[in-house]
Amino acid sequence: xxxxxxxxxxxxxxxxxxxxxxxxxxxxxxxxxxxxxxxxxxxxxxxxxx
Ligand SMILES: [Zn+2]
Numbered sequence: 001x002x003x004x005x006x007x008x009x010x011x012x013x014x015x016x017x018x019x020x021x022x023x024x025x026x027x028x029x030x031x032x033x034x035x036x037x038x039x040x041x042x043x044x045x046x047x048x049x050x
Pocket of ligand 1: 007008009010011012014015031032033034035036037038039
């Protein structure tokens with residue numbers, strides 16, 4: 001059983017905003033931490049159950 005946790009890198013959105021030095025959003029980029037899913041599946045480190 002896996003637990004879905006919102007990705008804290010993109011705050012669950014699945015993408016991150018790329019900003020320029022003025023703080024303007026230039027583009028969005030798929031979050032590489034969760035592959036754009038917005039969450040990360042984490043298996044419990046203990047009590048692995050099928
Ligand atoms: Zn993410």
